[in-house]
Amino acid sequence: MLKLDKVGKTYRIGAFGGQELRAVHDVSFQVNPGEVVSLIGESGSGKSTIGKMVLRLLPPSAGAITLDGTPEADYYRHVQGVFQDPFSSYNPIFKADRVFEMVRQGFGLPSQDWREKVEAALRSVRLDPGAVLGKYPHQLSGGQLQRMLIARALLLELKVLVADEIISMLDASTRIDVLNLLGELRERGLGILFITHDLSLGNYVSDRTVVLYKGRMVETGRTDRVFGDPRHPYTRRLLASVPQLHRKWSEEEEQPEPEAECLFHAPGEGWVEPDHFVGCAFGGEQDECPRAAEAVVIPLR
Template identity: 30%
Template sequence: MSVKDLVVQYINNEKLVHAVDHVSFSCKENESVGIAGESGCGKSTFGLAILRSLQKNAMVSGQIIFNDMPILDMTDSEFSEKIRWKQISMIFQGAMNSLDPVFTIKKQFEEILKKHNFNGDHQKAISEIISSVGLSDSILAKYPHEISGGMKQRVIIAMALILKPKMVIADEPTTALDVLVQAQIMVLLKKLKKDGLSIVIISHDLGILSEIVEKIGIMYAGQIVEFGNLADVYNNPQHPYTIALLDSIPKIDESVQKTPLKGNPPSLIDPPSGCRFYDRCPHAMEKCKKDPPKIETSSGFVMCWLYS
């Protein structure tokens, strides 16, 4: 998949919210890419834009090419028939909000299969996918409130995989889970990756991303400000925001007290011109008030005047 200059704006009370601003990146077959950043930076909107599941007040432009198909140019019916859930699916944030409380787990699986005109054996398909995420068939007769948070998350992952897509977008797949269940979910995602699945993981947790992705994009105020191979970005971060994110991670052997990043992210309703990190950046210069250039790095790019 290749994303080029993706822009997503919401119309809110006659004002434009610039949620995603000219985002570009690529993900190869059998590759995993992480999108990291603080809350409200546009990560989830970015994932929903790929699946074309945004609210009606959203305006989308740019290009998303998946297997040589420009998916933003497709009609809704064509995208639903060819791409959604069959080739690209999504693990939505918050399993408890993604399951319908008045239907059994089995009923909700059957709804997916019927909606996408699955012609095979429903019972066999459901049993196989439930088994693949480490659950037994006994869970199918239960309602969502009768199972634990970790089980709910596995059910959501199974729902995303039941039609055997080539790519899954995982939006905060371990949020609100305890560390033991987080570890179980990460082991499961690694197994799926070994089986040939491409994964785009959206998260604010850099530790979680470090376990599974090959490439990572750092998102700030709707823009990807740095992108590259995981090792390059983690070991030699270029953008001041990336450096601040990595410095915020506590280390067991570190006695120096952490210094929090001062200030707040800019408003996405009226974002400032130039570098959006300007007001919080310790290296801010006068020229940073102009839009930063995209500087090539060894494995990707960084948007910063420090390297021009």
């Protein structure tokens, strides 16, 4: 089980690092074996920063990230990531299967045994080894390259996969293949942290959802609860912004202006039901909270 406990990240900015930017505030959730957790929010909400901290590419400024029962030295073997742009993960002057050779040293297998292991990993992500091995990155599609990266992660004793916007650069037909692959990996017991700004994708693939705003969790819980009964105004605004396939923008009916509602707060904040948490986007901090400062509230459509 991957666990984040009150994790925060602060960057030093400005001339000579004289100022601080708090990108992530007190984020706590866990990813269990055989579970997909979606991390959802707009650009700048802290999603990728959290993913990089989970992958140990960035150190947290506060809190702790642990993988139960895993020695520190083995963390990287059990937690791997796949990122948004598959082409940038490959060196264009080398054949694509060089990504497998980079992890071979830790196995010490003879060449034939290693090739069989690689081919089995490729088949597990629905790739034909003969069609991808020995090819350069430009000879393969984005979907093939992305699945090769997933196969590389599976070669290790993987427990958690961090999937950071892994289908945003793929075409529609390839997206569903990769999403269904993640579902198959979940059924095998793999925990997946699925980072996305696309709510429909998060709803399709995840068991639990964490909604972020400005680096804070504003709502989290079972995906059917968060999407089916959103309690936080920000979550409701996000859901209302998703385009509908059966409607055109010109067909949208003009809605009456609702009573003004604060974007950052929700009635009855806290655990509104089992496994469904709603919080303040500013954590109740009086020096930041617009309600405390009597700021103008934002109408909720």
